[in-house]
Amino acid sequence: MIRTEGLAPGDPLHSARSLAAEFEVTVPTVREALRRLEAVEVIQFRHGSGTYVGGGVRRRLLANPHTGGDxxxxxxxxxxxxxxxxxxxxxxxxxxxxxxxxxxxxxxxxxxxxxxxxxxxxxxxxxxxxxxxxxxxxxxxxxxxxxxxxxxxxxxxxxxxxxxxxxxxxxxxxxxxxxxxxxxxxxxxxxxxxxxxxxxxxxxxxxx
Incomplete structure (x- = not known):
């Protein structure tokens, strides 16, 4: 959706409820997907404001947040x-x-x-x-x-x-x-x- 709609970092996304209706899935499923995208900075949650496209959307490589540090x-x-x-x-x-x-x-x-x-x-x-x-x-x-x-x-x-x-x-x-x-x-x-x-x-x- 981010790509097909030509969204860029900083652009707002629809609410989880709207996305669930659009993709014909449950709201919890959408929220879990958004949490995973947030972990690699593809999307960004802003408290009290909503969900936005993150800077990670333009990366050619994505981080695994569960590895590294040793x-x-x-x-x-x-x-x-x-x-x-x-x-x-x-x-x-x-x-x-x-x-x-x-x-x-x-x-x-x-x-x-x-x-x-x-x-x-x-x-x-x-x-x-x-x-x-x-x-x-x-x-x-x-x-x-x-x-x-x-x-x-x-x-x-x-x-x-x-x-x-x-x-x-x-x-x-x-x-x-x-x-x-x-x-x-x-x-x-x-x-x-x-x-x-x-x-x-x-x-x-x-x-x-």
């Missing part, structure tokens, strides 16, 4: 990022424009902002880095990966809490991109993610 899952995400992001950083250094560079610079401050629970920055540094690559599909893919594995991202931030170091390394990556030094951007990104991986492993061993 050490193996966190390391899988970091390893995936190690494979993907150095190349993204090199492409960003080669292709970035002034607008993308300004957006990337703005996100370097994220590391210094305290976050609680499932809070996430409005614009992720590494997503802004991917946007600077000039390849929209690459940017969408990385953003979707971080959304799909958001619980793992929260766990990474909880385990890797050296905010000053994180900030300094983001600044170094930004400078390499600004100077269009693709090799340095790739290596700095690789070193940055490898340090996160090492910290996660060390803490996991200490806790395990």
């Amino acid at each position: 050490l193996a899952s966190v390391l899988e995400l970091v390893d995936a990022r190690l494979l993907i992001e150095p190349g993204i950083a090199a492409a960003a250094a080669a292709n970035r424009n002034d607008e993308q560079l300004a957006a990337l610079e703005a996100t370097t401050q994220n590391a210094l902002v305290p976050q609680r629970g499932n809070e996430r920055p409005r614009e992720h540094f590494h997503v802004a880095l991917a946007a600077a690559s000039g390849n929209a599909l690459v940017c969408d893919t990385l953003a979707a990966l971080l959304d799909v594995r958001s619980r793992d991202q929260v766990e990474i931030r909880r385990r890797y809490h050296d905010r000053e170091r994180d900030h300094e390394e983001h600044i170094e990556i930004f400078r390499a991109v600004s100077e269009q030094d693709a090799a340095a951007a790739a290596e700095l990104t690789r070193t940055h993610l490898a340090a996160i991986r090492d910290t996660v492993i060390t803490l996991g061993e200490e806790l395990g």
Whole structure:
């Protein structure tokens, strides 16, 4: 229905009762379906206002809210990022424009902002880095990966809490991109993610 009616994030949906009548099912069935869609952010409940299309409707990948958060899952995400992001950083250094560079610079401050629970920055540094690559599909893919594995991202931030170091390394990556030094951007990104991986492993061993 969202697709056939051309609805976009923020658009309102009919009430559960109206949807039940439209699809010829019971109201509890509709409510259960809506709860499952809410879990992957395809729809959004607003207290006292109704049900709306959520931002997840545009994602190419959807999260499983019941997985992730353990050490193996966190390391899988970091390893995936190690494979993907150095190349993204090199492409960003080669292709970035002034607008993308300004957006990337703005996100370097994220590391210094305290976050609680499932809070996430409005614009992720590494997503802004991917946007600077000039390849929209690459940017969408990385953003979707971080959304799909958001619980793992929260766990990474909880385990890797050296905010000053994180900030300094983001600044170094930004400078390499600004100077269009693709090799340095790739290596700095690789070193940055490898340090996160090492910290996660060390803490996991200490806790395990």
